[in-house]
Amino acid sequence: MLGVISRDSLAEAIRAELATLGAEIVDKNLERAESAFQLMRDHSGCVMEGEDVSAANYNPPDWVDLPFEEASKSAPAIHAGLTSVEVKTGLWRTLRPVIDYDRCKRCWWVCSTFCPDSAILVTAGGSPQIDYDHCKGCMICVAQCPSHAIEAIWEHEVKEHLGG
Numbered sequence: 023m024l025g026v027i028s029r030d031s032l033a034e035a036i037r038a039e040l041a042t043l044g045a046e047i048v049d050k051n052l053e054r055a056e057s058a059f060q061l062m063r064d065h066s067g068c069v070m071e072g073e074d075v076s077a078a079n080y081n082p083p084d085w086v087d088l089p090f091e092e093a094s095k096s097a098p099a100i101h102a103g104l105t106s107v108e109v110k111t112g113l114w115r116t117l118r119p120v121i122d123y124d125r126c127k128r129c130w131w132v133c134s135t136f137c138p139d140s141a142i143l144v145t146a147g148g149s150p151q152i153d154y155d156h157c158k159g160c161m162i163c164v165a166q167c168p169s170h171a172i173e174a175i176w177e178h179e180v181k182e183h184l185g186g
Contacts, residue, residue: 026071029059111139115159117174119152125171126150133163133172 032055040048128148134140141157142150152163164172 026069029056032059110155112141112153112155112157112159115154115157116177117159117161118154118177118180119157119159119161119163119172120175121150121152122171122173123149125169127169127171129168132166132168136162136166138162 033052036051036055037048040051126149128150130144130148130150133150134142134144137157138160139156139158141153142163143153144150159177161174164174
């Protein structure tokens with residue numbers, strides 16, 4: 023950028039941007055900027071200031087117009103658990119993810135894709151269902167749910183929370 027930004031302009035910008043960090047930080051950055059200027063001296067003029075470009079004649083590139091694809095085609099759909107069907111691995115869970123279907127946006131691929139045990143199955147209507155026999159309670163689905171429709175509750179409070 024030598025030839026476009028003057029040494030004085032750079033020093034002024036460093037002082038303005040870093041002033042709140044104290045004189046020692048400003049001085050170190052000024053020293054490093056000066057060193058960089060010296061190292062780049064032989065390359066002065068390689069970068070030139072460009073012309074003003076009008077947006078009136080702008081044509082977007084072709085790649086911006088991507089066709090929309092349904093999530094069921096472009097997102098991975100896992101239809102089987104990663105653990106044995108015979109071994110119920112959810113027995114040691116201390117927290118249980120519970121889906122609030124009033125808040126759920128049926129974006130099913132987020133929670134089902136991030137579940138490391140494939141314990142979130144998706145119905146034909148796009149609603150996620152948790153396989154509690156194999157859910158280990160890692161709460162990744164709670165963290166990943168964009169609509170915050172999955173809540174973590176203590177396993178020992180499940181009956182009270184779910185009303186029975």
